[in-house]
Amino acid sequence: MRPPVLDPLFAPVSSLPGIGPKIAKLLTGFLTQNPDREATVADLLFHLPHSVIDRRHKPGIAYSENGDIVTLDVMIDRHQAPPRGSKAPYKITAFDDTGQITFVFFHPRRDWLEKMFPAGERRIVSGKVEWFNSQPQMVHPDYVVSPEEADSLPTLEPVYPLTAGLASKTLQKGLGAAIDRIPHLPEWLDAAHQRRNHWQSFSEALVQVHKPDERQDLDPESPCVQRLAYDELLASQLALALVRAQMRQLGGIARATTGTLQKEVIAALPFELTASQQTSISEINDDLAKPVRMLRLLQGDVGSGKTVVALSALAQVIETGAQGALMAPTEILARQHYASMLTLCEKAGIRLALLTGKDSAKTRRDVQEKLLSGEIDLAVGTHALFQGSVAFRDLGLVVVDEQHRFGVHQRLALSAKGRGVDVLVMTATPIPRTLVLTSFGDMDVSRLTDKPAGRKPITTVSASLDRLEEIISRVGNAIQSGQKVYWICPLVEESEKIDLAAVGDRHRVLEQALGQPVSLVHGRMTADEKEAGMQAFKGGDTRVLVATTVIEVGVDVPDATIIVIEHAERFGLAQLHQLRGRVGRGDKPSTCVLLFKGPLGETASSRLNIMRQTNDGFLIAEEDLKLRGGGEILGTRQSGMPGFRIADAESHADLMETARDDARLILDKDPQLKSERGEALRALLYLFGRDEAIALLRAG
Structure with missing residues (x-):
């Protein structure tokens, strides 16, 4: 159950003043990846400003530079309305001790302008100054207030990313109301760590980012942004650590063998293994020999020979009498894996089958019966492999290709089809270390860094x-x-x-x-x-x-x-x-x-x-991360880290390492999150949408 203290943050955005059904729908599409549920107050609060407009600059008319945003204290002089039917703009002149300025409006409502800029009265006006023919002017000022209302003018105004149809003022109004609803939450950070970093509470940090005192408050390195980024990373690392603990808890099987079958597969290859293929195979063999479930990521650039490493691992498991499965994201890929493995499997005596969503009911039934009776050693297929009805006699190892196209759930669903199933995840997208941590948590990583012999650049x-x-x-x-x-x-x-x-x-x-x-x-x-x-x-x-x-x-x-x-x-x-x-x-x-x-x-x-x-994929991945954040590297659309709204791969990489260590320590001391800090951490998991991990606690 979600802690009641979070209820104000999980209220729908349409409960905020000024946000009707149409704007709520727009915000939902803009702020969430899930159109099935309306965006919440928390979704809105996690939409952070990217910059600020500083309205504290008050140089006087004559000293205002071209293109600057300034705030002027002026006396309104006169209105010049264009003749009827003319397309000319409406102009208002005003002056201060230093000079004269013209405010320019297109398609204006005259009665409104006369009320806002009464001739002969003082007004505080803020906007962008442009010099035209040696005369200063301001087109459509952003703010106009009387001297009595001067305090209502924002001195530092946050600027937010917007979407078509959403006005900045509407968003600001909604956010103003959302900020008033931020509850006081229990502290989930380690007190010494919080003091060392000079971080305020979560609620204070969130308010400060939306109501900055200085431009620097929005820097990724500012204490308030760091605090929020750390909270988000900690939620993610804690969730991944819980998944990992669950897998460990389910226990693994030590699969020690003579390695004969693996040697036969390698002997059947028409080429020599590269040094990094040999290293990866021995790392995987070591994992398989331990009574702990393997969860390893095999990263190899395009054409570095991942399939061979996967087949060697599968051979090792098949030799113990268990079965293997290789899951690919598309049918073309599944067929290709099948074709490339077929000759090697025939030579080594491994019984191989292909299973895709396109097979006829009879073929599918045949393959399923053979999987259940143990007549098939290795099944290659698309996600049809982990659909409910498919059962194995004794599934020992699952290899998942192109990991970023499968969620953690799908990985768990397939590994749940056996006892103590080991998991090897392959990706041809070289992933920088920071992103390995964000997406896979504390996974062991093997890297294939050299290309097979004979390949030309x-x-x-x-x-x-x-x-x-x-x-x-x-x-x-x-x-x-x-x-x-x-x-x-x-x-x-x-x-x-x-x-x-x-x-x-x-x-x-x-x-x-x-x-x-x-x-x-x-x-x-x-x-x-x-x-x-x-x-x-x-x-x-x-x-x-x-x-x-x-x-x-x-x-x-x-x-x-x-x-x-x-x-x-x-x-x-x-x-x-x-x-x-x-x-x-x-x-x-x-x-x-x-x-x-x-x-x-x-x-x-x-x-x-x-x-x-x-041609170096690892170098390219690092450069890619610098150029546009890690969003698309793992196939998600937004920039920044995949699935993260606040944390940013480049600026917060060191926080990621700390969050991972923190998550590990937390679970060592309090595996069920029952302590006072544990209860607060449960609130954190809910807050950042990582509540699936709490279900694992209950299941555990």
Whole structure:
């Protein structure tokens, strides 16, 4: 049960004055990732300002610089209304001891202006000054008050991110009412830690961020922002630590073997293992031999050979008589894993099966019966694998590919299909350490840092879309010499129809220009159509594949040597790097062409530069984090850390480490959160939407 002290914060935003159903709906779409529940007062309070307008600057009219926001104490002189039917603006002149200024209004209501600016009276006016023909003017001032109301003018006015249809004044009014509802909450921080950092209470910090005394109060390093960021990180780390404790509590099985089956898989490989593959395999073997459930993240750049490491781990578990499962996020990927493992499994005598949502009822029933009887050692599939009805005789190890596309729940659902199931999570998105902590908690990490022998580096070039014809003719020459080419078009979700038209157009243009059939694959096609397009390209019936980013992860065509990415400026770094990894998989030199539409902004320009300079995915991930926060690296849309509203990867990385250690200590001392601080921490978990973790406490 949620502690009653939090009730005011969980009231819907429509309970605040000035927020009707329409604005509430707008705020819900803007502030939450969940349209099924109305945004709460807490959602609104966690929407922090990004800057402030300082209205304390009062230089006098003559000393106001062009473009400055100033507050002036003036005497209103006269009104100049434009003639009827004219489009000219309405002007009001005013003066102080230093000079004269004109206030300018377009489409005004005259009666309102005469009331706000009565001739011959004093007014305090605040807004942006612009000098025009050596005369100062202020277009549509932000504030106009009488000297008696001067105190109502905000001295430091916070500025918030807005969305279409939401006026700044409406948001400010709602926030003013929300701030009045902040309750006094029990303190969940360690007292010594709080004193050392000079942090005020949670409620005081929240008020200060919305009502700053100084510009610096909004800096990520300011004590009030640090306090709030730490609370959010602590909630996240505590929740992850509880999930981890739950997994540990369920106990693991020591899977010690002779390693014969694993050696057979490795012997069947047509290449030598790299040093980091060998290290990762031995780290996983050590984990499996312990009576504690393994929870390990295997990070490997595109083409670094993660599947081989996963299959070696699965062989180790299968040798003990248990079964393995590999779960991929898409059907294309699942089929690909199946195809790439089939020969190795046949040579080593591992019985392999594929299970996807598209299988016929009979095939599915067959596979399920064999899983239950133990006639299948290893199942590869999409999330169809963890749906209720699928049962294993003795599931020992689950490998989850492209982790960021699966939630913790799905991971737990699959690992609950056996006793003491070990979990290995793979990702081709190199994730900086900070983000590993935010998303996976205290997971053990293995990294594949070297590419398999014989792989050639990829040459990356960028070119303006103005050179499209030249690029197409070069693609023509390349396919004449027997090469294969990917041509990627961007897909922007807001305008899917336009983009599908663009993909279709590009497909037609290339077929005409090249005079031969071209494969087409995009997200709106059925799985069969996609498969047919991919197979034609793979088998060589077509030599060019036009696609949206559905081919981003895991598509393997070793003889494709060129990838053209259209509108490269629309993609994030991690995604460009993933796409580039579709080529350079064989022993021939490969090229990635980034086509952009100029002029480029600073961030887009930096991205393309980094892509040209390096093929190192880990370096790219770190740069990506600097350029736009870790939001998209793990597939979430907002910037900042994924799933975080206050904490920011770059500014608060050290807080993340402390929060992880703090969470560990808390659970060592008080595993059920029963103490006084434990009760306060339960409130913290609810406050930041991590209440699923509390259910684990009850279950535990």
